[in-house]
């Protein structure tokens with residue numbers, strides 16, 4: 139994989155507001171993705187997913203530009219509410235933006251719904267070691283909201299573990315190469331560090347990245363616009379927790395090229411420090 143390519147894909151981040159060249163490149167990828175299959179028992183039809191039900195992921199939010207008009211025209215990334223006034227997202231979603239230019243859309247899986255609540259962002263914290271030791275390592279950021287949002291937060295995972303199946307959700311490109319108005323979700327097989335490093339030689343920082351995808355068949359993945367949103371696992375009680383943050387992939391849903399996520403268990407103490415600084419109780 140050459141550097142330029144990865145860079146381009148990174149620029150493809152949520153471009154619903156102005157579908158540019160990078161997005162079109164993505165669209166091509168999505169349209170060429172493998173036909174749906176049910177190999178491996180994963181729900182195939184995000185790419186290879188299905189529409190989320192209202193209330194399925196209360197903590198799921200879209201991140202967009204502050205301003206006037208329809209959230210559908212303004213969002214560009216996903217995020218997760220981790221405390222009543224804090225959203226976790228990807229560093230690459232917010233690195234070049236002022237907090238005052240940002241808005242968080244919560245309250246519905248349908249960005250076109252009247253139930254969507256828009257909240258301003260007071261402060262953004264971008265991981266100090268973002269892009270260290272490799273590009274897109276430590277791809278996480280926290281947003282302090284102007285006001286609390288009335289949604290159930292998701293717990294942040296604390297143990298770096300091997301997972302079995304994970305779940306992703308967001309408003310990124312789907313298998314028809316469209317940005318859906320209603321969030322989509324999918325189950326994705328976990329890919330261990332070794333296999334992921336093999337898929338992306340030199341690009342994987344095992345300490346801060348987690349990979350998921352159907353290595354053999356492809357067909358299920360996050361894609362452009364899902365960045366910043368959650369990849370989730372379940373604890374022993376079946377409760378979902380945040381295992382990672384959608385970060386990057388060279389293509390979407392192709393065999394051999396898993397999606398790469400920021401592994402939140404690795405940043406626990408850094409997250410706590412920021413929350414302490416902001417006087418936030420979790």
Ligand code: ARG
Pocket residue numbers: 147148150151152310359360361362363364365366384385386387388389390391396397398
């Ligand atoms: N960088 C993309 C975004 O900003 C996320 C890409 C995830 N891609 C993937 N194949 N899993 O929305």
